[in-house]
Amino acid sequence: MARIIVITSGKGGVGKTTTSAALAMGLAQRGNRTAVIDFDVGLRNLDLIMGCERRVVYDFVNVINGEANLNQALIRDKRADGLFVLPASQTRDKEALTKEGVGQVLDELSQTFDYVICDSPAGIEHGANMAMYYADDAVVVTNPEVSSVRDSDRMLGILSSKSRRAETSAEPIREYLLLTRYSPERVANGEMLSVEDVQEILSLNLLGVVPESKSVLNASNAGVPVILDCESDAGLAYGDMVSRYLGEDVPHRFLDVQKKGFFSRLFRG
Amino acid sequence: MGLLDYFRSSRSRGSASVAKERLQILVAHDRAERHRPSYLPKLQREILEVIRRYVEVDMNAVSVNYEQEDSREILELNIVLPDAAHQ
Numbered sequence: 001m002a003r004i005i006v007i008t009s010g011k012g013g014v015g016k017t018t019t020s021a022a023l024a025m026g027l028a029q030r031g032n033r034t035a036v037i038d039f040d041v042g043l044r045n046l047d048l049i050m051g052c053e054r055r056v057v058y059d060f061v062n063v064i065n066g067e068a069n070l071n072q073a074l075i076r077d078k079r080a081d082g083l084f085v086l087p088a089s090q091t092r093d094k095e096a097l098t099k100e101g102v103g104q105v106l107d108e109l110s111q112t113f114d115y116v117i118c119d120s121p122a123g124i125e126h127g128a129n130m131a132m133y134y135a136d137d138a139v140v141v142t143n144p145e146v147s148s149v150r151d152s153d154r155m156l157g158i159l160s161s162k163s164r165r166a167e168t169s170a171e172p173i174r175e176y177l178l179l180t181r182y183s184p185e186r187v188a189n190g191e192m193l194s195v196e197d198v199q200e201i202l203s204l205n206l207l208g209v210v211p212e213s214k215s216v217l218n219a220s221n222a223g224v225p226v227i228l229d230c231e232s233d234a235g236l237a238y239g240d241m242v243s244r245y246l247g248e249d250v251p252h253r254f255l256d257v258q259k260k261g262f263f264s265r266l267f268r269g
Numbered sequence: 270m271g272l273l274d275y276f277r278s279s280r281s282r283g284s285a286s287v288a289k290e291r292l293q294i295l296v297a298h299d300r301a302e303r304h305r306p307s308y309l310p311k312l313q314r315e316i317l318e319v320i321r322r323y324v325e326v327d328m329n330a331v332s333v334n335y336e337q338e339d340s341r342e343i344l345e346l347n348i349v350l351p352d353a354a355h356q
Contacts, residue, residue, distance in 0.1 A: 146288050153296050157303045190285050197289045201296055 002035075002110040005117050006135035008159075010151030012122030014143045015180040018216055019238075020119035021049045022227035023139070026242030028083035029227075032114040035074065037105075038088035039131035040121035041096055047087045050077065051223025061089035064101030070108055079228070084113075097130045106134050124158060133164050137174045139207060139245075143181045144193040149201055152177075156202070177204035178241060181212045184257045195255060208241030210234050211254040305335045316346065324350055 007020045017038075024036035037060060038046035047053040052075045058068035063086070070086075077083035086105075089096060109116045120131035132138060138159050142152040159173050160166055166173075179195055186192035195209055215232030219225065227242070229235035233254045240250045313333045320326055326349070334345040 146292055149292055150295055150299070153299060157300070161303075187285070190283055193285050193288055193292075197285065201289070201292050 002106075002113040002116045003136050004106060004110070004134050005115060005137045005139060006120055006132040007117060007139050007141060008120040008128065008132055008155050009122065009141040009148070010124060010128075010155040011143075011148045014141050014148050015178075015210070015216070016122070016141050017045050017049050017119055018220065018226060019139060019141050019178060019180070019210075020046060020117050021225040022238035023242060023245070024050075024083060024085075024115075024117050025077075025080055025225040025227050026239060027115050027117075027246075028077070028080035030242065030246065031082070033082040033112065034115045034117065035084045035086060035109050035113050036117040036119060037086040038119050039097065039127050040088050040119070041094055041127055042088075042090060042092050043121065044088040044090055046119050047075070047085060048223060049220050050075075050085050050225065052077070052085055052087075053223070056087045059087045059089040060105070061091055061096040063105055064096065064098065070105065094126050097127060099130065099133065102130050103134060124154065129158070129162060132159055132173075133162070135159070135163060135173050136165075137176065139176045139178050140202075140204065141178050141180055142198060142202070144179060144183075144187070144195075144198055146193075149193070149198055152202060156204075175204050176207035176245070177202055178207045178210065180210040182209050182254070183212045184255060188257050195252075206252070207244055208237055209252055209255060210237040210241070304337055309333050309335060316348075320348060326351060 005023070007016045007023065009016050020036055024034050027034045036046065036050070038044055039060075040046075041061065044056075044059070047056055055075050058073035060073070062068040063070055063073045074084040074086055077085065106116060118131040118135065121127040140152045140155060142148050156175060159175060163173055165171065177199070179198060182195070183192055187194045195206065199206060211233050213232055213234035215229050215234050216226050219229055219235075226232065226235050227238040230239070237254055240253065243250045313331055316333075317326070317328070317331045320331065330349045332347045334343075334347070336343045336345070
């Protein structure tokens with residue numbers, strides 16, 4: 001039985017797809033068979049972030065409609081064993097994802113995979129509801145910014161009332177907070193909500209804090225999940241996130257302003 | 270960081286704390302709203318219809334308030350009748 005993880009946020013542009021790609025890659029690197037599904041029907045993006053956009057033949061909706069089977073649609077990642085991408089359809093018919101169809105695909109994946117990651121679209125519409133409905137775990141991606149925090153709280157309400165686990169009164173979804181685009185300098189200046197502030201409002205299990213980093217854009221430019229960039233703090237923070245998800249006790253890094261050395265201070269422009 | 274920057278940043282200190290305060294109020298409000306039974310707006314409309322059969326009141330005459338405490342729920346109905354109705 002696979003564990004089904006939804007990456008969600010409510011608000012757009014906070015880093016859901018970046019996080020989905022990183023978590024999927026990280027879990028696969030640690031030897032787990034992992035599938036990552038793009039639920040953003042009409043606005044397919046995960047394939048670009050994973051760098052497999054030119055290998056898309058069939059998509060999620062083709063599988064639901066019986067036009068292709070799962071093995072035809074799943075794209076095998078060339079960097080990590082046991083990592084597969086199921087791309088979204090570019091159809092404009094948002095209702096193409098039916099609850100039954102999604103359930104069947106997840107059931108089939110569950111038989112051979114350890115983890116299935118559902119990359120949710122922004123908003124609280126049909127696609128987002130489908131992405132979270134069958135989830136066992138939810139990673140709520142949040143920026144330290146008012147509208148993102150508010151939307152995350154709304155999303156938590158939806159997870160606890162409209163998911164399958166809520167409807168069947170099963171054990172509730174395990175909810176985690178991932179704070180992204182965090183800038184310790186701005187927090188130190190009192191210009192940005194701190195981890196503690198966001199935690200106080202959302203009170204979730206903190207899975208990680210990813211600092212604002214140029215490496216995220218570089219990684220998406222290249223189609224390489226940022227977690228593979230072990231030189232960058234964002235890549236390392238995502239690595240820590242995966243370890244924490246798997247139950248390791250890893251201290252949080254990159255929360256404080258990096259002290260500048262004497263020379264870098266001297267030669268700063 | 271120059272001396273001027275120091276003063277500037279200390280003056281702007283607090284936009285994060287404003288954000289936090291606003292969020293705390295907003296989120297508390299959103300959560301209270303979320304736990305209200307979904308039938309409340311309909312209940313309010315129907316009560317208003319019944320009252321209007323007898324008394325001429327405006328749309329804001331009926332307010333429905335719902336509160337939840339540890340072991341009890343309070344549904345509070347407040348109906349404001351116009352002065353003329355007393356005669």
